[in-house]
Amino acid sequence: MTATTTKTVRRPNARRLSRAARTERNWALIMVAPTILGLLILNVWPFLQTIYASFCNHLGFGYYEFTGLDNYINMFKSADFWKATWNTVYFCILTVPIGVFLALLVAILLNSKVKFKSGFRTVFFLPMVCAPAAVTMVWRWIFNSEYGILNQILGTHINWITNPNVAMISCAIVAIWSAIGYDAVLLLSGLQNISKSYYEAASLDGASKVTQFFHITLPMVSPTLFVVLIMRLMASLKVYDLIYMMVEDTNPALTSVQSLIYLFYRESFVAGNRGYGSAIAVWTVLLIGIVTVVQFIGQKKWVNYDV
Amino acid sequence: MKKLSRLLAVVLAITLLLSMSGCGASDGKTHLTFQIWDVAQRDGMQAICDAYTEQHPDVVIEVQVTSWSEYWTKLEAAAESNTMPDIFWMHTDQILYYSDFGMLADVTDLYDDVDPNFYPEHYSEISLSNASGSNGRLYGVPKDKDNIVLVYNKEMFDAAGVSYPDETWTWDDLTSASQQIYDKTGKYGYMAYCDEQLGYWNFVYQAGGYILNEDGTASGYALPASADAIKFYVGLQQYDWCPTQTYFAETSPGTAFFSEIGAMFFEGNWNLLAELNNYPDMVGKWDIAVLPKCPNPASGDGRATISNGLCYATAARGKNLEVVKDVLRFFGSEEGQRIQGLSGAAIPAYLGLEETWSTVFETFDYMLDVQVCYDQFDYCVQYVNNASRPKWKSTVSDELLKIYSGEVDIEEGLAYMQQVADTASAPK
DSSP states (O other): OHHHHHHHHHHHHHHSOOHHHHHHHHHHHHHHHHHHHHHIIIIIHHHHHHHHHTTEEEEETTEEEEOTTHHHHHHHHOHHHHHHHHHHHHHHHHHHHHHHHHHHHHHHHHHSSOTTHHHHHHHHHHHHHSOHHHHHHHHHHHHOTTTOHHHHHHTOOOOTTTSTTTHHHHHHHHHHHHHHHHHHHHHHHHHHTSOHHHHHHHHHTTOOHHHHIIIIIHHHHHHHHHHHHHHHHHHHHTOOHHHHHHSOTTOTTHHHHOOHHHHHHIIIIISOOHHHHHHHHHHHHHHHHHHHHHHHHHHHHHOOOOO | OHHHHHHHHHHHHHHHHHHHHTTSOOSSSEEEEEEESOGGGHHHHHHHHHHHHHHOTTEEEEEEEOOHHHHHHHHHHHHHTTOOOSEEEEOHHHHHHHHHTTOBOOOTTTTTTTOTTHHHHHBOHHHHHHTBOTTSOBOSEEOBOOOEEEEEEHHHHHHHTOOOOOTTOBHHHHHHHHHHHHHHHOOEEEOOOSOIIIIIHHHHHHTTOOSBOTTSSSBOTTSHHHHHHHHHHHHGGGSTTSOOHHHHHHSOHHHHHHTTSEEEEEEEGGGHHHHHHHOGGGTTTEEEEOOOBOSSOSSSOSOOEEEOOOEEEOBTTOTTHHHHHHHHHHHTSHHHHHHHHHHTSSOBSBTTOGGGGHHHHTTSSSOOOTHHHHHHGGGEEEOOOOTTHHHHHHHHHHHHHHHHHTSSOHHHHHHHHHHHHHHHHSOO
16 A cells, blocks of 8 residues: 555656756766766677677688578587687686685785784785786796796796696786786785674683684675675686686697687687677677576575675 | 975975976977887987988987887777877888778879889889788888898808808708817707798798798698798707707807807898897807798799888878878988998898998908808798788797697698688688
């Protein structure tokens, strides 16, 4: 009954806004217009074009010829494509759980009573400020099998970036190292929102630090943790620049680390097969979509939104 | 508050207008852009432009350098939106793609009023072929020509007591010298890395094989002569004196050579000047020689070196086409080519001017034996290309990498490379 009354009261308001409200609405539209336009022109339109291009053969210089499902058929038959898909998934498996776990660890340490806290925060955030290309160049020197510092310290002779079995792990190390600071800062803000009174009450009741972590910290930080997980997973599924910089096309490990977006780049821009490249891009979008949907379903089981 | 925001808007509008007017030419001159990819040749290109603008004060040419890796992505995007630079370098890899799509201006008739036989009189068949489209018309004015030479470290040869490479050298001398240098000095010998133009292509043609047949319609990867040469070349990495491909993926042979880690590698002569400049401490310690020949070629005399050449091109629908054509006419003239040679940028494609390129090498304390570059033009082989090469190039090189890493057996790999190149190259 109350619902219908509010409706009848609201309707005229919704139709005929007061002058002030209308001006406000117009201003709101004007204010978001640049973003919306940018999104439409720079994201949505190219995305639609990519979908169209994936059904075409690129003849050259933006001329396309419609070929139906050919690109998809060739793609699903291609061993390199499946290898790239697996490489991408493997990269996620290597980077996401370890990366997010380490970021959480760092965030908890930074949230505790340590000396030079702000100094540590700066140091951990530093990789985020550096250009990825510069970061990768430095890591390449660290990993250099002959003259790199890593093999010197370990006294080993591991081909960090040229051994097909090891190269992906090396890439994952750099990815984790680069992302830890950013994720940790996000998690830290989540941790700082937890009221101290929970911990005080828990310690009065005699709960140990470990119990406190699993029963207070983890549930309370889970919304932030979920955001970090989603973002990290998407970024990992789209990995390109890092691998491109680490592994050049003369590297025998290339096919073992080539991610989907790397393959897309080589097909579209090196070989000029933009139609086929677009099919790979569409596949990647689908993959990211599926993974994200699964995560959103899964979050109901472990993310806690009650404060 | 309102006044402030209005003032701000006015200031913004003015700066915007000012920055826009900066783009347009307001001095009544024709402004041209000239896009190149090699920073080492910027001064040489600038010198040619200066010589032209001195005679034509109403033209201004701006030389722009874009790195090789970005050059083609940018140029293709510019071609699609019809905003190509007025003049740009064109590479053999790409000229067929651009010209077949009508992106490049036909410059076959450029010199007709001067001399209808200008091109064949002053440029070699290979130079002209490198600048031609599939229809045989010229879509660029030949710029330079190059070939591949053997670079060697004199000190390591002295230390090992091996005589320097010369024109009598065969593949066997290359391997035995490498072995001796490795045994005596512990340094790497000949560094054979996975590369086509600077690597196995030379060996294939020396052995009497080919990568593509005469008319570019079929490949020859699996021909016995080609296959033997590629097997020999890939097999060099089995020796202790040659680093493996995993090494080269991290350290380029040039870096290894100029760090005095290896004694020999193949280099394109377009890099020599930059290497003299970049490694001043090494000047005098190294020299160049002709490529070793194949001791038992299936046909021919066992000699070959891959020769490529760039050309100057312009867009078919350029706004300043008439002015640009006049500039190109100058770039291809004896004077324009002479300036290029004297600047040391590259060996001029213009016949008879090759040795102007030596001038700049004379300024160093030790003069490289650049004469070998000129001598090698007698038996050079045109850079391998056909219209579909962009489509098969990366598949073939990926397969070769798999051969190097042992993932694929060499016979199988060559058969696959042959099949990929054949399918793409077959006339449609």
